[in-house]
Amino acid sequence: MTDEYAVRLEGVTKRFSGHTAVDHLDLEIPRGSIYGLLGPNGSGKTTSIRMIMGILLPDEGRITLLGSDLDQTRREKVGYLPEERGVYKKMKVLELLVFLAEIRGIPRKVGRGRAGDWLDRLELGDWADRRLEDLSKGMQQKVQFISTVLHEPDLLILDEPFSGLDPINQDVLEAIVLEFHRGGMTILFSTHLMDQAERLCERVCLISRARRVLDGDLKEIKQRERTGVVAVSFDGPDDWLAGPEVMRQEAATGAVHLVLHKGADPRGILRRGVASGAEIHRFEVVEPRLHEIFLRHVGEQAEEGSGRAATGIVRVPVASSR
């Protein structure tokens, strides 16, 4: 119980007939963090999450959860919103929520109270006695979200949580997730929407083609991934832009991007600019957006992978699948 990680994967591998969905994945999610599992479609996010939830068993490797690997802990302390989520369409909203809480060990009475509160909070109070089939997709999704937190989990796992929601409801749910985070809950969510990950995550793990390509604190990653680009916008003379630090200049919308030599110090350029009398509006060491980092790494890996197997999918000999 004193484990500092809420979730820990060590060398986890999962093969399906013919291809490897997850290849020796290591993952450490600190308690209380809000963690993004990023990757393109088909990269192994959902398979990893299913293994964490014990729905699939890994072929190799070890998974520990909240310092324990017991099924019971998993079911009582974890809230899970799968990517492929559905509802019993013929059930009434409140009935469904009480049922889903009950199979996680919450007594019916308690479940009913909490479900009622949540429905009111998400403005679904009037729908409590309606059948799920009468609700819109977005409403159903909110009901599903409620069902994952009714048992007040320590760890919340959300697989592509906000897909299909309008921006307003997306904001509402994001705010709730951040509130849980402040309350000390560990949150793991997968997404292929980089903007969202950038807004919410403290830490990210980027996986592509079944493998981890990048992992760590989002700020550190961004610093590490700085490419040495300075964005400048100004009025006045421009002769100060050229110098020993600058490899080349690129025009960008509303600014000039200066691509520096490796390890060059941008402060010399700023000094020259001030001395030249130019009116400088902006002088910013550009942090790469997650989107760019993502593309850079996934692209690199694709090139690397092309030497190994044309599709990047590792073929497993049939005999080894026994």
Added chain:
Amino acid sequence: MRRVWAVIRREYLQRVRSRWFVFATAGVPFLLVAATAIPVVLASRNEAVDRTIVVLDLTGDVGPWVARALEEGGYVVESASTVAEERVRQRVESGEVGGYLVVDRESLVAGHARLVVNGSPSALRQLGIRQAVIQAALEHQLVGTATDVDQMLAGGALEVEIIAGSGGGTNVPAYAAAYAGSFALYMVILLYAVAVMRSVLEEKTNRVVEVILSSLSPWQLMLGKILGVGAVGLTQLAVWVILGGAMVALGLPALLAARPELGELAAITSGLPGPSFFAYFLVFFLGGYFIFSALYAAVGAMCTSDEEAQQAQFPVMILIFVPVVALVGVIENPNATLSVVLSLIPFFSPFLMFARAVAGAAPFWQVALSVALMVLTLVGVTWIAGRIYQVGILMTGKRLTLTELMRWLRQA
């Protein structure tokens, strides 16, 4: 266990509350009640008049015999051997009496008579009157001899003494009960086992299963589902039995009071199944339901659509069809070696051993053995079905091949 209970509860309540369930559960007995009540209601209208019959005796001899036979059948008889037919006819026309029956010499020789009524009499009523005439004629002709006409007309009696071989012969009501009971078992077991399959399939196509499986093991889910649907089946059967019992206890005497020509209460109830029938029915329903619902749950877990399930359930269907086809032969020759062997095969026992037991042809040890074998099979089948379920339940998209299935069984 509380989680399994929650699944059972949900499955049970969702079904019991559905319109289909209410319709089927209340509808079937309602139809039976209607079938019983309608003739009673119809008969009680103008009863006094309809039941009054004038016997116009042209022989001046057989009249009292006919009158007595008719009275036994519930008629109010007025004898008129001397009155002119015209006057009786007028009384019928005016609705004062239900009708009149003319008996003559022909009646004594050939059981021929002439009935004059307002409106066409039912076939049943005609039959009753015809029988009264025949009985009266026979009794009249055989008067003085020791012949028991009642017994003769009831079909006599054949006492069978079996010198060698086990078990008694199958008497007719037991034969009918065995046959009807087996078919009823076939219907309800198939109905509810398929309901389990649909329920599994629905959760898959709904995509709700993954949410459930993050809270429950597939095994718990399957168990809850089978128990929940089974409880629905038992509820329905219980309602039917109770309503049926009430009908026999209350409705039947009322019906017979109104329509005595239908027969005697004791004769009808003696043909009805007794407590042992229901005990066997319950035991074999439970055995058959659990075995087949587990198989159907596995089929549901392997498939991804209704169409696919239609095909995939074929092997299981065969297990149910074989005994249904064999049923007639087994009931006719309940003690043939083949019948004994077939009825001991656990997948067939719910239908064949039930039939033999109800017909009184199966010794107790065979029934006990078949129940024991069913329990063993149940354990094996649920184990296999549980594994298939565990792997198959999350599979979507592609159809399963046999080799994959074998691998699942080894891996899961």
